[in-house]
Amino acid sequence: MLYGADYNPDQWPEEVWDEDVRLMREAGVNIVSLGIFAWSRIQPAEDVWDFDWLDTVIGKLHAGGIAVNLATATASPPPWVSATYPETLPADESGASYWPGSRQHFAPSSPTYRRLAGELVRRLAERYAHHPAVVMWHVGNEFGCHLWMDFSDAARDAYRAWLEKKYATVAALNEAWGTSFWSQRYGSFDEVFPPRLAPYSHNPSSMLDWRRFTSDMLLECYLMEREILLAAGATQPITTNFMGPFKPADYRRWAPFMDVIADDCYPDPANPHRVRDAAFQRDLVRSLKPGVPWLLWEQATDAVNWRPANAGKRPGALMAETAQSVARGADGIMFFQWRQSRAGSEKFHSAMLPHAGTETRTWDAVTELGARLAALPSLPAPGRGDAQVALVFDWENWWAVEERDHPTRIDYLALVLEWYGAFHARGIQVDIIGPEEAGSPYDLVVAPALYLLRDEGAEALSRFVGDGGTLLTGPFTDIVDAHDQFRDGGFLTQLGPVLGLRFEDFGALAGTAASASGVGALAADALHAVPATAGATVEFAVGDTTHTGRLVAESVHPAGADVVASFASGPQTGSAAVTRHRFGAGAAWYTATQPDPDGIAAIVDAVVAASGVRPVVAGLPAGVEAARRGGLVTLINHGDDRVEIAIEGTDAETGLVTDRVVLDPQGVAFVTAPVAAAPADVVPSPARATAPAVAVVP
Numbered sequence: 001m002l003y004g005a006d007y008n009p010d011q012w013p014e015e016v017w018d019e020d021v022r023l024m025r026e027a028g029v030n031i032v033s034l035g036i037f038a039w040s041r042i043q044p045a046e047d048v049w050d051f052d053w054l055d056t057v058i059g060k061l062h063a064g065g066i067a068v069n070l071a072t073a074t075a076s077p078p079p080w081v082s083a084t085y086p087e088t089l090p091a092d093e094s095g096a097s098y099w100p101g102s103r104q105h106f107a108p109s110s111p112t113y114r115r116l117a118g119e120l121v122r123r124l125a126e127r128y129a130h131h132p133a134v135v136m137w138h139v140g141n142e143f144g145c146h147l148w149m150d151f152s153d154a155a156r157d158a159y160r161a162w163l164e165k166k167y168a169t170v171a172a173l174n175e176a177w178g179t180s181f182w183s184q185r186y187g188s189f190d191e192v193f194p195p196r197l198a199p200y201s202h203n204p205s206s207m208l209d210w211r212r213f214t215s216d217m218l219l220e221c222y223l224m225e226r227e228i229l230l231a232a233g234a235t236q237p238i239t240t241n242f243m244g245p246f247k248p249a250d251y252r253r254w255a256p257f258m259d260v261i262a263d264d265c266y267p268d269p270a271n272p273h274r275v276r277d278a279a280f281q282r283d284l285v286r287s288l289k290p291g292v293p294w295l296l297w298e299q300a301t302d303a304v305n306w307r308p309a310n311a312g313k314r315p316g317a318l319m320a321e322t323a324q325s326v327a328r329g330a331d332g333i334m335f336f337q338w339r340q341s342r343a344g345s346e347k348f349h350s351a352m353l354p355h356a357g358t359e360t361r362t363w364d365a366v367t368e369l370g371a372r373l374a375a376l377p378s379l380p381a382p383g384r385g386d387a388q389v390a391l392v393f394d395w396e397n398w399w400a401v402e403e404r405d406h407p408t409r410i411d412y413l414a415l416v417l418e419w420y421g422a423f424h425a426r427g428i429q430v431d432i433i434g435p436e437e438a439g440s441p442y443d444l445v446v447a448p449a450l451y452l453l454r455d456e457g458a459e460a461l462s463r464f465v466g467d468g469g470t471l472l473t474g475p476f477t478d479i480v481d482a483h484d485q486f487r488d489g490g491f492l493t494q495l496g497p498v499l500g501l502r503f504e505d506f507g508a509l510a511g512t513a514a515s516a517s518g519v520g521a522l523a524a525d526a527l528h529a530v531p532a533t534a535g536a537t538v539e540f541a542v543g544d545t546t547h548t549g550r551l552v553a554e555s556v557h558p559a560g561a562d563v564v565a566s567f568a569s570g571p572q573t574g575s576a577a578v579t580r581h582r583f584g585a586g587a588a589w590y591t592a593t594q595p596d597p598d599g600i601a602a603i604v605d606a607v608v609a610a611s612g613v614r615p616v617v618a619g620l621p622a623g624v625e626a627a628r629r630g631g632l633v634t635l636i637n638h639g640d641d642r643v644e645i646a647i648e649g650t651d652a653e654t655g656l657v658t659d660r661v662v663l664d665p666q667g668v669a670f671v672t673a674p675v676a677a678a679p680a681d682v683v684p685s686p687a688r689a690t691a692p693a694v695a696v697v698p
Contacts, residue, residue: 001373002295002332004066005352007032009057010041011341017057020339021064023353027363028370029066032338033297034058036071036141037103040078043120051127062133070134072124072225074117075141076103081116088113091152094197102345104146108217109158114224121225125232137238138297139225142264143218148248149210151194155217160189162213176483177205204403205484208452211399215250223257241297242288244281245413250395252434255288264298264336267321269311275625275638276421278324283420284393284432286329290384295332296325301362302350310348316666318365319372320636323668326373327627327634329382333373376670377652380630385441387429388613391420392447394434394457400484401451401476407508408551410476415448415594419472422597422604427615427626438464438471444611447473454482458494465498466584470611472603473499474591475552476506492556499588500561500581507553507571509536538570538593540577542602549577549593556592564589564606578603580610587611617647624663633673637663649673 004024009017024032035042035054043049058068082089082100090098090107098105106113128134167173170186179185184203186192195202195210226238237259242251244265255261263285267274285294299321303312313321322333340351352366398412423430423446431442435457438445445464450457450473458478465471478495480486487493491503538553539546542565553572558579565578572592579590589607616626616633623639632652637643645661652670661669 001326001376001379002031002067002334003370003373004029004031004069004338005033005335006036006298006337007034007057007061008037008337008339008341010035010038010053011343012339014053014056016339017060020353021060021066023358024066024338025064027352027367028374029338029352031067031069031135031332031334032061033069033071033138033334034061035073036138037073037076038071039073039076039120042073042124043078045080046084049123051123058128058131058133062131066133067135068131068133069136069138070124070128071138072117072121072140072229074120074139074221074225077106077113077116081106081113085112085116087154088116089152090147090150091155093149093151093195095151097152098147102146104144106147107150107152107154108143108147108221109150110152110154113154114221117221118224118228121228122232125229125234129229129232129234129236134236136236137229137234138262139222139229139238139240142241142243143222144214144246144248145243149194149214150217151196155194158217159194159210159213160192162216163192163209164189166209176485177203177209178483178485179203201404204400204405207403208396208400208484211248212250212396214248215253215395218249219254219257222254226257239295242285244284245393247395247398247413251285251288252395258289260292261285261289261294262297262332263294265296265325266298266300266304268307269303269313269317270307270309273417273421275324276424277417278321279328279424279625279627280417280420280432282325282328282330283430286382287432290431291381293329293331293379293381295334296322296330297332297334298336299325299334300350301335301352301354301366303348304350305346305348312350314666315361315365316664319369319668320638320666322369322373323634323636323670324625324627326376326379326670327625327629327632327636329629331379333369372653375653380632382629384431386628386630387431388441388443388611389423389428390431390433390438390442390445391416391423392435392438392445392450393432394450394452396454396482397450397452400480401449403484407476407506410449410451410551412449418594418597418600419446419448419604422600424625425601426604426608427617427620427624428608428613429616429628436460438469439467442469444470444472444607444613447471447477449475450477451479452482452484453478453480453494455494461495462498462583465586465588468585470586470607471498471588472591472607473589475554475593477590495588496559498581498583499579499590500559500583501576501579501590502557502559504555504557507555509538509550509552509570536570537596538572539568540565540593540595540599541568542578542599545602547599547602548596549591549599550596551594552592553577554592556590561588561590567593617645620645631672631674633671635661635663635669635671637665637667640665647671647673 088110239258239260239262242263267278303310337351339353340355341347354362401412438460478492538549553570561579561581563576564580567573567577577592581588616628621643625636627634648659649671652672
């Protein structure tokens with residue numbers, strides 16, 4: 001298990017470096033990420049290079065038995081870069097320049113930036129590619145974190161080239177974008193500009209390509225640096241740090257180019273859904289590279305500095321949050337940062353070594369965590385066989401479904417998290433996949449608001465159901481193609497036969513919008529933030545129980561599907577609200593509105609029972625989380641009360657055979673346990689024990 005932090009010795013005098021190494025060893029640190037923001041120290045002027053200090057630091061770490069994840073230092077150019085080459089600066093939506101003085105002040109598509117960054121990487125690689133202390137390469141840092149979109153002239157030129165490569169002819173571009181509307185037809189690629197500030201809505205098809213381009217430009221920067229490292233003979237793993245469900249970058253497209261997935265995760269202690277949201281993020285990054293353990297490269301030891309109010313962690317939470325990562329496939333646990341900064345924007349951000357020193361609660365928690373992680377046995381790799389359920393989360397759909405001028409505004413991530421949360425509350429393991437990945441070994445695939453559905457995804461989902469799987473989907477699904485255009489024949493043109501439905505109308509409920517996700521600023525859209533507003537709802541009856549629906553009350557007509565629940569109010573009173581259709585050897589469920597939490601719970605209970613899905617551990621007390629990683633089951637008590645859990649296996653830390661585990665609040669247990677046989681009845685979470693079930697139509 002790797003254990004460590006970002007290390008920024010260039011912020012401190014050399015006199016403390018030996019103390020750093022000594023205290024790292026005391027804390028159990030065995031790796032640090034080094035030099036992430038050190039470009040100005042390595043290259044203080046264009047023709048001046050200084051590696052002596054870096055040689056010294058790496059040497060001290062190596063002598064202390066601490067490995068180095070060496071950063072390429074390209075995430076924040078020094079002031080001389082923009083002063084000498086202003087064309088490297090990015091621009092905002094109005095075309096005005098962003099300026100230095102912060103970080104990430106570079107245009108990703110700027111040839112000059114890439115030339116200068118490439119030279120820095122080349123020199124680092126030639127000097128350290130074969131150094132025995134360097135075990136991994138950290139390319140850039142959180143690509144796109146602060147600069148979600150660049151509208152500079154460099155981006156303009158690169159966008160035109162990207163479009164010409166994609167479409168070959170301007171006629172094909174016009175067809176894909178539907179430019180006959182609003183007199184937008186282009187005569188050449190040179191007439192195309194980034195979607196800068198405009199009087200009203202941009203062409204949604206062009207916005208979709210713009211987001212693809214933006215993600216690709218960031219990826220190109222990563223790939224440029226990767227190729228330089230490989231050309232210099234680097235054999236260590238090469239990667240960069242993701243940020244979970246980060247909208248600007250399509251991480252599923254990036255994943256094949258990462259030797260190992262690394263991620264930064266900062267659950268907000270004040271977020272009531274923090275456990276759910278963090279679990280989703282960890283399941284997402286695990287699922288991007290199945291079978292390969294991933295690395296948590298950044299988390300906080302206590303409070304961060306960048307929220308409006310920065311609450312600290314409760315006692316024990318550091319272990320509980322870390323265990324959530326280990327349970328879901330992480331083989332490395334790291335922090336931002338080692339020593340707390342005394343200057344700069346992040347000086348209030350917690351660290352492994354706080355300003356108050358080693359006589360602190362934080363230091364005690366850090367050293368205890370290091371010792372506990374070091375004592376763990378070798379862990380099995382996470383695999384696709386650990387989960388029976390897959391939830392579809394697709395970046396291109398995210399971009400398209402949240403564009404303007406739709407029947408209602410949708411926060412895609414919020415909807416996904418609502419459905420994910422129902423499974424998480426029941427202790428049911430979930431993989432996060434693209435629609436094209438639907439298939440074995442899953443028994444159930446959930447696909448909320450899959451508005452943009454590519455042909456390959458529709459084929460995979462249809463095949464999955466036909467082969468015996470269960471599909472659960474809902475409103476605003478299968479609406480447009482890969483260009484954000486309607487297909488001939490209306491809506492549900494691909495999944496209609498699978499769902500046994502004919503779609504007539506969306507039935508938007510005035511004044512409604514999806515609630516905020518709770519994941520934080522990363523869930524918002526830089527240009528068109530989706531507000532959380534209250535508004536009209538509808539009711540749908542499930543037997544004698546009524547639930548609330550929001551966003552839409554779609555007018556759908558069974559064409560072979562059985563009606564499981566009907567609308568009890570609103571414009572669609574009496575028509576289908578929830579349906580189930582047998583297709584091939586499987587079944588497909590559809591909800592024609594977005595249910596409230598109790599409605600989601602009822603539907604999930606019914607679908608789980610019908611599909612044979614079972615929890616990792618049955619009958620978990622409320623607030624207890626369970627996750628399986630091969631033969632290892634991790635139990636985490638996020639609640640406020642001491643709990644006892646029946647589970648047969650071997651305590652992975654003590655080696656003792658056990659048939660039950662007792663956990664204090666924030667307590668964690670690692671148990672080697674066989675996969676349980678399928679129970680006769682799926683036991684709902686105690687928190688949902690009284691939730692009404694949906695009757696399954698035979």
